[in-house]
Structures are given as C-alpha cells and as structure tokens.
Amino acid sequence: xxxxxxxxxxxxxxxGGQGIILGAVVLAEACxxxxxxxxxxxxxxGPESRGGFSRAxxxxxxxxxxxPMATEPDLLLAMNQTSCxxxxxxxxxxxxxxxxxxxxxxxxxxxxxxxxxxxxxxxxFGTEMVANMVSLGAVVQLTRLVSPSKLRAALTARAPQxxxxxxxxxxxxxxxxxxxxxVACLENLGAPEEEDV
Amino acid sequence: MSxxxxxxxxxLQGNEAIVEGALAAGCRFFAGYPITPxxxxxxxxxxxxxxxxxxxIQMEDEIASIGAVIGASLAGVxxxxxxxxxxxxxxxxxxxxxxxxEVPCVIVNVMRGGPSTGLPTNPSQGDVMQARWGTHGxxxxxxxSVSTVQDCxxxxxxxxxLSEKYRVPVxxxxxxxxxxxxxxxxxxxxxxxxxxxRALPSMPPEWYIPYEDSPSGVPPMAPFGEGYRYHVxxxxxxxxxxxxxxxxxxxxxxxxxxxxxxQGFHEIQKVQRxxxxxxxxxxxxxxxxxxxxxxxxxxxxxxxxxxxxxxxITLFPFPRSSVxxxxxxxxxxxxxxxxxxxISREVKRVNxxxxxVEKYNRxxxxxxxxxxIRQLIFKxxx
Amino acid sequence: MSQGVTKxxxxxxxxxxxxxxxxxxxxxxxxxxxxxxRAIDRIGLEKDEIVLASGIGCSGRMPVxxxxxxxxxxxGRALTFATGIKLAxxxxxxxxxxxxxxATAIGGNHFIHAARRNxxxxxxxxxxxxxxxxxxxxSPTTPYGSYATTAPYGLIEHAFSIAELAxxxxxxxxxxxxxxxxETLEDLVKKAILKRGFAVVEVISxxxxxxxxxxxxxxxxxxMKWMRDHAIRVEKASSMSIDDMEGKFTIGVLADVEKPIYxxxxxxxxEGAIKGRPTGGPGHG
Numbered sequence: 025x026x027x028x029x030x031x032x033x034x035x036x037x038x039x040g041g042q043g044i045i046l047g048a049v050v051l052a053e054a055c056x057x058x059x060x061x062x063x064x065x066x067x068x069x070g071p072e073s074r075g076g077f078s079r080a081x082x083x084x085x086x087x088x089x090x091x092p093m094a095t096e097p098d099l100l101l102a103m104n105q106t107s108c109x110x111x112x113x114x115x116x117x118x119x120x121x122x123x124x125x126x127x128x129x130x131x132x133x134x135x136x137x138x139x140x141x142x143x144x145x146x147x148x149f150g151t152e153m154v155a156n157m158v159s160l161g162a163v164v165q166l167t168r169l170v171s172p173s174k175l176r177a178a179l180t181a182r183a184p185q186x187x188x189x190x191x192x193x194x195x196x197x198x199x200x201x202x203x204x205x206x207v208a209c210l211e212n213l214g215a216p217e218e219e220d221v
Numbered sequence: 222m223s224x225x226x227x228x229x230x231x232x233l234q235g236n237e238a239i240v241e242g243a244l245a246a247g248c249r250f251f252a253g254y255p256i257t258p259x260x261x262x263x264x265x266x267x268x269x270x271x272x273x274x275x276x277x278i279q280m281e282d283e284i285a286s287i288g289a290v291i292g293a294s295l296a297g298v299x300x301x302x303x304x305x306x307x308x309x310x311x312x313x314x315x316x317x318x319x320x321x322x323e324v325p326c327v328i329v330n331v332m333r334g335g336p337s338t339g340l341p342t343n344p345s346q347g348d349v350m351q352a353r354w355g356t357h358g359x360x361x362x363x364x365x366s367v368s369t370v371q372d373c374x375x376x377x378x379x380x381x382x383l384s385e386k387y388r389v390p391v392x393x394x395x396x397x398x399x400x401x402x403x404x405x406x407x408x409x410x411x412x413x414x415x416x417x418x419r420a421l422p423s424m425p426p427e428w429y430i431p432y433e434d435s436p437s438g439v440p441p442m443a444p445f446g447e448g449y450r451y452h453v454x455x456x457x458x459x460x461x462x463x464x465x466x467x468x469x470x471x472x473x474x475x476x477x478x479x480x481x482x483x484q485g486f487h488e489i490q491k492v493q494r495x496x497x498x499x500x501x502x503x504x505x506x507x508x509x510x511x512x513x514x515x516x517x518x519x520x521x522x523x524x525x526x527x528x529x530x531x532x533x534i535t536l537f538p539f540p541r542s543s544v545x546x547x548x549x550x551x552x553x554x555x556x557x558x559x560x561x562x563x564i565s566r567e568v569k570r571v572n573x574x575x576x577x578v579e580k581y582n583r584x585x586x587x588x589x590x591x592x593x594i595r596q597l598i599f600k601x602x603x
Numbered sequence: 604m605s606q607g608v609t610k611x612x613x614x615x616x617x618x619x620x621x622x623x624x625x626x627x628x629x630x631x632x633x634x635x636x637x638x639x640x641r642a643i644d645r646i647g648l649e650k651d652e653i654v655l656a657s658g659i660g661c662s663g664r665m666p667v668x669x670x671x672x673x674x675x676x677x678x679g680r681a682l683t684f685a686t687g688i689k690l691a692x693x694x695x696x697x698x699x700x701x702x703x704x705x706a707t708a709i710g711g712n713h714f715i716h717a718a719r720r721n722x723x724x725x726x727x728x729x730x731x732x733x734x735x736x737x738x739x740x741x742s743p744t745t746p747y748g749s750y751a752t753t754a755p756y757g758l759i760e761h762a763f764s765i766a767e768l769a770x771x772x773x774x775x776x777x778x779x780x781x782x783x784x785x786e787t788l789e790d791l792v793k794k795a796i797l798k799r800g801f802a803v804v805e806v807i808s809x810x811x812x813x814x815x816x817x818x819x820x821x822x823x824x825x826x827m828k829w830m831r832d833h834a835i836r837v838e839k840a841s842s843m844s845i846d847d848m849e850g851k852f853t854i855g856v857l858a859d860v861e862k863p864i865y866x867x868x869x870x871x872x873x874e875g876a877i878k879g880r881p882t883g884g885p886g887h888g
Contacts, residue, residue, distance in 0.1 A: 065403040090516035281716040285683040292687025445672040454675035
C-alpha cells in the first residue's frame with residue numbers, strides 16, 4: 025500500500041499461455057474475498073490463446089476503486105523480455121520490478137528483483153506450467169500484500185482440483201525463493217536522480 | 222465492504238454479473254451467437270439456464286438469435302441475447318420488430334472498436350447512436366450503460382424491469398473493460414431485489430384487444446397458447462394487431478409507442494450525481510469512462526477546483542433535464558468518450574446556456590485515463 | 604361439401620375480421636390454406652394450441668386470416684421466431700409458413716439450421732418460383748432460362764430443389780406436394796404436423812400473375828396442368844430412369860426417419876444438470 029494506504033497497483037505481464045491472468049485473479053481473490061479489500065482486476069491480450077502478449081492488472085485499495093486499471097504500477101512482474109521492455113516505462117519511479125530471470129536477460133536499472141521462476145518450476149516440479157504460481161508466491165512475499173494463508177485459500181478455490189497440490193507447492197517455492205531477498209536493501213538503490221545523470 | 226452475514230461474496234467479471242442479474246430478474250431464455258468480448262455471457266448461461274429450468278440455445282447467427290428471443294418472449298418467457306458490434310448490426314432488423322410489436326427483450330452489446338470487425342478485444346463506446354437509431358424508422362427504445370461489476374448486476378435487472386413494464390426492447394451498452402473487469406460482488410438477498418413482470422390481460426379473451434390504448438399506453442400482453450388468440454406483426458397495425466394503412470390508425474400507433482416511453486421518463490432516465498451541488502466545472506460521462514471521470518473529479522477537488530460528475534446510466538431516452546441542470550449551473554462541461562463524439566452531440570444539442578461544452582475523444586482502443594480528464598477540468602476551471 | 608366448407612370457415616378463419624384477403628384470383632395460397640385447415644381439423648388440434656408463424660411475401664399474409672396464435676415476422680425469419688416459441692412452450696404446435704424466396708434466399712441459413720437442429724416444428728414452404736408480392740423478381744427456385752422482372756434476358760442461375768435441400772440438411776421428415784394434387788397435399792401436411800421432429804412440406808404452387816405471365820403460362824389452369832404433367836409420385840419415380848425424370852419432380856414423402864428431438868434432449872440436460880451430472884449431454888452419459 026502507498027503512504028495513504030489507498031491504492032496499490034500490480035501489473036502481471038508475459039506471453040499468452042504463461043498463466044498470467046490466473047495469477048492476477050488469484051491475487052485479486054485473496055485480497056478481495058479473503059482479506060476484505062477493494063480490488064479491480066483487468067486484462068488485455070491479443071487474439072491468440074497461446075503466444076502473443078498478455079497483461080493483467082490488479083488494483084488493491086482500502087477504499088472503493090474508481091479507475092480500474094493500473095496507471096503507474098507499484099509493482100511490475102515481467103515473465104519475459106518483451107513484456108519487461110514494453111511495460112517497464114510505466115512503472116512508478118520507486119516501483120518494484122520483478123522479473124523471471126530465466127527469460128529476462130536485459131534487466132533495467134532501478135529496484136529490481138530477478139528470480140528464475142521458470143527454472144524453479146521446471147526443476148522442482150517438472151513443468152513450466154506452474155511458473156506463474158512460483159512468481160505469485162514471490163510477489164506476495166516481497167510486498168506483503170496479503171498473508172500466504174489467504175493466498176493459498178484463494179488458490180484452492182480458483183485452481184482446478186486435480187492441480188491443487190502442485191499449485192500450492194509452486195506457490196510455496198516462490199515464497200521461499202523471495203524470502204532470500206531483502207527488499208529494504210533495494211530501497212537504497214532507487215532510481216537515479218536527475219542530477220546523477 | 223458492507224457484506225452482511227450469510228451473503229455470498231465472489232469475485233466476478235462484468236459479463237458474469239450480467240448473467241447473475243439476468244437470472245435474478247427472471248430471465249429464462251437466452252439465444253446467442255459467439256462473439257468477443259461478449260461470449261462469457263452465453264457460456265455461463267449455457268451452464269446456468271438449464272439449472273434454473275430455463276433454455277439456452279446457440280443459433281446460426283445474430284439475426285436468428287434475436288428472432289428466437291422475441292419468439293420466446295411472445296410465449297411468455299423473459300428473454301435476452303448478448304453480442305458485440307458486428308452482431309448488434311445484424312440484430313437491428315428484428316430489434317425494430319420488437320419495438321413495433323412491443324415484445325419485451327434485453328439485448329446486451331459489449332462494445333468493441335469499430336467500424337466493421339474493428340477491434341475485437343479492445344473497448345469502445347462507438348455504438349451509442351446505433352443503439353438509439355440503428356433500426357430503421359421512428360421508434361422508441363431504452364439504452365442503458367454499465368460501468369462496474371455492481372452496475373452489471375443491477376442495471377441488467379433494471380433493463381428487464383423496464384422492458385417488461387413498457388413492452389420495449391432495452392439495450393445494455395457495456396464495453397470490453399467493464400465486461401472483463403473482476404471486482405468483489407456481494408449477492409443481495411432475494412427480498413432486496415425488485416422484479417417487474419409484464420402486465421397480463423385481466424379480461425376474458427373475447428374482450429381482449431391486444432394493442433388497445435390506455436392511460437399508460439402499454440397494453441397488457443397475453444402469452445401465446447393461453448386462450449388469447451391474436452395477431453402479431455411487424456407491419457403497422459390497428460388495435461387488434463391486424464395490418465392497416467388507415468392514416469388515423471397509423472398515427473395512433475406510432476404516437477402511442479412514443480407516448481408510453483415519454484410518460485415513464487421519471488423512472489426510465491437514470492443518472493448518478495457526484496459532487497455536483499457546488500460544481501462549476503463538470504464531467505458528463507457513462508460506462509467505463511465514468512470511472513476515470515470520478516477519479517479525475519476527486520483529484521481536481523483536492524487541487525481546489527469545484528468539479529463534479531454527472532454519470533449517465535440511461536443514455537436514451539436522453540436524460541435531458543438532468544443534463545440541462547448541469548449545463549445551467551456550470552461554466553464548463555467535459556464530455557469524454559471512447560468514440561469521436563456521440564453523447565457530446567446530445568449534450569451540445571440541449572445546451573441553451575453560456576456553458577462551454579468540450580468533448581474529449583479517444584479511439585485508440587484504450588480507456589481514457591483520469592489524468593486526461595483532469596487536464597480538461599483544469600482547462601475549463603481556470 | 605359446401606356445408607362442410609362453411610363450417611370450417613366459421614371455425615378457423617377470422618372471417619369477420621380481415622377479409623377480403625390480399626391474394627390474386629386463382630392464387631395457390633388459398634389451396635394451401637385450405638389443406639392446412641382441413642389437416643388441422645382432421646388431427647383435432649385445439650386452436651389455442653397452434654401457432655402459425657410466417658415471414659414476408661404473399662405467403663406471409665396467411666396467419667392474418669386464421670384464428671390461431673398468429674405471428675407475421677420479418678423476411679426469412681419465421682423459423683427463428685418459431686424456434687424461440689417452441690423452446691419456451693414445447694406444448695404448442697408451431698407451424699411456419701414461408702415462400703421460396705423467404706425460406707431459401709434470405710432465410711436459407713435459418714432453414715438448413717432448423718433442419719439440422721431438429722425441433723418439433725412444421726415448415727410449409729409455398730414454392731411459386733418467384734417473388735410475387737414485390738413484382739415478379741427471380742427467386743432461388745426460378746428455373747434456369749425463365750424470365751423475371753430482374754431477369755429480363757432470361758435467368759442464368761440454377762434453381763434449388765427445396766425438398767432435396769431439406770433432406771440433405773438433415774430434416775427427418777420431408778415431403779413435396781402441389782396445389783393441383785389437393786388431397787395428397789392435405790395428407791402430407793397432416794403427416795408433417797403429426798411427425799415428431801422437424802417436418803418440411805414443399806408445395807409447388809402457381810403465381811400465374813408474376814411468373815406464369817412472363818413464361819407462357821399466364822393463367823392458373825395452364826400452370827395446374829403443368830403441375831399435373833410434371834409431378835411424379837415418389838413410389839413411381841424410384842422405378843424410372845434418370846432420362847425419364849428429366850424436367851420432372853417427385854411428389855410424396857421423400858424422407859421419414861427418427862431422430863432425437865431438441866426439446867426432449869434439452870429436458871434431459873436440465874434434469875442431468877440439476878442432479879449434478881457433468882453436462883456431457885446425450886451419448887456421453
């Protein structure tokens with residue numbers, strides 16, 4: 025939440041088929057249904073079901089939300105290079121960029137966290153399909169937007185029954201991976217001030 | 222959030238909330254044809270209607286869809302279809318039939334960018350004038366707009382209620398943003414929902430005159446198969462429903478079709494006033510754009526500008542008196558729209574005062590932002 | 604006979620309301636209407652149970668004259684409205700009456716899909732091979748080489764055979780009659796109404812005013828004689844060679860098979876959905 029505790033904007037981005045929208049929906053459900061916050065979850069995507077671009081926004085607030093989309097995201101999750109390049113300019117000056125280090129090699133300067141979500145998914149669970157849940161776990165651990173237990177409850181309600189255990193494990197793997205990172209340290213890096221350039 | 226005990230809270234998309242609203246309103250028939258960004262409405266109803274004892278059918282095109290909807294309504298069942306611009310164009314023919322034969326039905330148009338196939342997955346408000354004037358000939362019609370998930374539920378119920386009460390097709394204009402935005406929705410208790418059903422004839426069949434005038438101008442409607450055998454046609458007809466070419470009968474019918482709506486203005490023309498009491502600059506907006514406008518007004522107020530918002534729920538019949546009171550009061554009005562200027566024409570048409578009306582238009586498939594509206598408020602406010 | 608006719612007129616026609624009718628003297632539409640009413644009377648259906656829906660054209664005016672639940676829809680759309688009525692109230696007997704242009708040009712898509720979908724509807728298509736009401740323009744069943752107001756040099760398109768089209772589209776009952784073979788027509792209409800499933804009756808009719816006059820058959824008698832001389836009973840046609848059938852058409856029942864009916868299948872879906880069975884539908888249960 026920002027200083028006034030009013031509005032926090034998250035953008036999930038990647039390509040179609042990476043489960044970008046599901047990640048956003050689970051976060052919205054955790055914050056909205058299980059934590060009693062106001063949420064707006066929107067998305068934009070190309071005509072393709074697989075490939076192409078995919079973006080999902082989650083706006084979270086203690087008050088009713090007027091504009092439903094992110095305008096200056098507090099957090100951008102980029103699950104591939106294209107979406108990182110495409111959406112990074114929109115990120116708030118002190119916003120947090122989280123990238124999938126497996127697929128994003130050119131990482132912009134600023135407050136950035138790079139975790140190999142796809143690699144973790146492949147190595148620990150044998151499928152890249154759950155990289156979205158690994159990244160969601162990490163995002164929530166880094167931001168404390170909602171408690172892990174509420175996030176797990178939302179996931180159980182939304183994900184298909186037969187994948188519940190796998191998705192929950194992937195979520196936990198993301199939380200563990202993010203625990204190694206101290207976000208407070210990133211604060212010091214900040215974006216370069218104008219006079220520094 | 223004001224969730225009370227025992228009330229179900231769920232995360233719903235706008236399209237899903239339209240389905241919930243339709244079912245709560247008593248809709249038991251849906252006929253449609255797949256089209257982005259409206260398809261979720263059909264998909265969800267194909268699952269839900271059989272559970273409610275209703276019927277879902279996927280037709281061969283949108284012409285057939287609205288034909289089946291009108292047929293089901295004539296048999297006494299509340300009916301609906303949902304589409305987007307290209308399908309809405311195909312529905313215009315039978316939309317006119319529903320106006321002429323006075324058959325209640327609800328048509329949801331989840332607007333996309335146009336013309337033609339346009340921008341299937343991007344929002345637009347380009348069908349406002351088509352909703353009003355798309356079918357040929359002078360005809361009355363009711364057009365409502367939705368901006369939030371809550372709206373999608375409530376306005377859909379309102380659409381059915383107005384359609385049933387006035388025997389007129391009601392069009393709900395949504396857009397890709399509203400359709401796919403997920404928000405927390407709290408189901409109201411059934412007793413909190415007001416439902417209106419069409420008036421049935423209270424007289425025996427031999428006394429029933431299906432299109433007879435009355436003070437309300439809305440004749441009672443007998444469903445097919447209940448003993449009231451009468452004729453329904455898209456031709457201009459006399460009070461018994463039979464085709465006529467007599468000038469006095471033609472005039473009486475057309476005048477009544479308009480009068481029944483005019484008499485209902487007080488309950489048909491819905492708006493939402495926000496921070497308008499002392500406003501000297503206002504925004505007039507509808508649909509998803511009104512969400513940007515509301516945020517812009519709040520921000521402008523924080524900067525010391527006395528800004529307000531008139532959100533139009535009913536687009537047609539155009540809520541003239543509400544708009545006029547804003548025009549009279551303010552020195553400037555902004556009309557932001559995701560089209561090249563459709564409602565702004567109406568606002569300008571009724572502006573008889575010194576008020577400066579500025580339109581702001583976006584046709585790039587993106588939602589207008591609060592910042593863009595705020596800038597215009599500042600411009601008119603200084 | 605005349606007493607019987609009077610009785611039927613009084614029972615079924617809106618004789619005191621909307622007559623005289625709009626059809627030309629000698630028009631085949633009246634013969635079709637007569638056959639329809641006699642068939643309904645023989646079946647013994649209540650007037651309240653019947654919906655007669657039409658599209659646009661001369662045939663479209665038929666519902667005005669009969670004392671049923673009647674519906675005069677837009678051009679080509681009668682079957683779409685009929686579909687909605689039948690789904691909303693399956694107990695009603697829903698009959699759609701259409702013309703050749705109505706059913707197979709502007710309404711062609713609805714026609715083949717109704718045949719495929721198989722609701723328990725009856726579709727009667729009066730085929731007079733021309734757009735009569737609008738003044739004699741060529742229709743999808745106007746024969747190759749004929750003259751019409753929009754084919755002043757002779758038509759270069761090829762005609763649909765409506766009944767065969769219906770069979771191919773999957774209609775479980777298809778018949779063809781003519782306004783010359785009146786008793787057969789009445790029998791075919793009766794069979795079609797009684798058929799459980801989508802039933803089509805194509806009726807070859809005469810428009811001597813708009814079609815006949817331009818094609819050397821300027822009076823109803825000449826056109827009726829043409830029907831008499833060119834109609835071959837289905838049973839007889841099966842033993843005739845292709846050469847012998849050249850220029851002729853069959854009358855009688857062309858198809859009569861059993862298929863699951865939409866409304867009954869849908870009722871199973873309702874019951875299954877309520878019981879919580881996965882909505883796999885028939886064949887996946």
